[in-house]
Amino acid sequence: AQSVAQPEDQVKVAEGNPLTVKCTYSVSGNPYLFWYVQYPNRGLQFLLKYITGDNLVKGSYGFEAEFNKSQTSFHLKKPSALVSDSALYFCAVRDITSGYSTLTFGKGTMLLVSP
Amino acid sequence: NAGVTQTPKFQVLKTGQSMTLQCAQDMNHEYMSWYRQDPGMGLRLIHYSVGAGITDQGEVPNGYNVSRSTTEDFPLRLLSAAPSQTSVYFCASSYSTQGYEQYFGPGTRLTVT
Numbered sequence: 001a002q003s004v005a006q007p008e009d010q011v012k013v014a015e016g017n018p019l020t021v022k023c024t025y026s027v028s029g030n031p032y033l034f035w036y037v038q039y040p041n042r043g044l045q046f047l048l049k050y051i052t053g054d055n056l057v058k059g060s061y062g063f064e065a066e067f068n069k070s071q072t073s074f075h076l077k078k079p080s081a082l083v084s085d086s087a088l089y090f091c092a093v094r095d096i097t098s099g100y101s102t103l104t105f106g107k108g109t110m111l112l113v114s115p
Numbered sequence: 116n117a118g119v120t121q122t123p124k125f126q127v128l129k130t131g132q133s134m135t136l137q138c139a140q141d142m143n144h145e146y147m148s149w150y151r152q153d154p155g156m157g158l159r160l161i162h163y164s165v166g167a168g169i170t171d172q173g174e175v176p177n178g179y180n181v182s183r184s185t186t187e188d189f190p191l192r193l194l195s196a197a198p199s200q201t202s203v204y205f206c207a208s209s210y211s212t213q214g215y216e217q218y219f220g221p222g223t224r225l226t227v228t
Contacts, residue, residue: 009155032214043119043205043219044158051214090157096213102148102173103217107157 002027002095006106013081014114021076021089021109029097033074035065038088038108047089050074061085081113117141121206121220128196128227136191136223138206146209147189148173148217149181151202158205164189165212196227 003026013019025031032051036044048059055067065076074091091106122137140147148163150173160173164183178200180192189208193200203224207217 034216036219041222043221044207044217045219046216049214049216094212102160102163102212104160105150105158107155 002031002093002104004091004093004104004106006089006091006109008109009107010110010112012112012114015083016080019078019081019085019111019113021091021111023074023076023091023106024072025074025091025093026072027093027095029095031074032094032096033065033067034092034094034103035059035063035074035076036090036092036105038090040087044090047076081111083113083115086111086113119206119208119218119220121204121223123223124221126223126225128193128225130196130198130227132196134193134196136193136204136206136225138189138191138220139187140189140206140208140218141187142208142210142218143186144208144210144218145186146212146215146217147183148207149179149189149191150205150207151175151200152205152222153202161191161204193225198227201225201227 005024034049035047038044050057050067058064088108090108119140145166149161150158159175162181164170206220209215209217
């Protein structure tokens with residue numbers, strides 16, 4: 001079975017400071033990893049993904065994430081937060097060795113960026 | 116290119132009523148799925164389809180039916196609504212099930228009284 005943990009329900013940072021939203025995963029094989037963002041009363045939007053290759057993945061809106069196989073983590077980062085980054089962030093994983101496997105989401109982390 | 120569309124946006128049902136949530140995509144995606152979002156529980160997969168005529172159950176399928184007669188449409192049917200089905204429902208699609216990201220619809224907020 002595959003699973004995702006987002007250990008923080010909420011992350012607060014001040015505008016201009018770096019931000020990190022944590023994600024750890026568990027799969028029996030190798031993972032595909034994704035980050036999505038949800039703004040209030042909207043659907044989820046894709047931010048970035050790790051499939052293979054470079055462990056540092058760059059995505060939309062200046063976000064990046066680092067795949068760490070030994071720690072089974074895929075933390076989302078941004079060097080300088082904006083107030084407009086305030087939203088709900090979801091990490092998701094798919095086990096690529098499981099055929100038509102499904103995507104499993106974490107419970108989400110609310111990011112609050114103060115002016 | 117409208118992406119993934121869902122109707123209705125809001126719905127109130129009485130316990131025991133049935134209804135169909137509509138989902139359509141115009142990206143020729145093979146993979147479509149339905150999730151429900153509840154506070155503190157993230158997104159949970161209800162049903163999914165890897166192509167027309169093929170559907171399978173997700174994590175929380177009880178009380179819901181799906182069918183996939185065309186590539187474009189993937190309706191979700193609530194057979195006999197219960198208050199536990201009060202939730203926000205999202206439809207999503209992707210090119211395939213492997214390394215491709217999913218595109219989400221705007222959601223349907225359902226309240227069952």
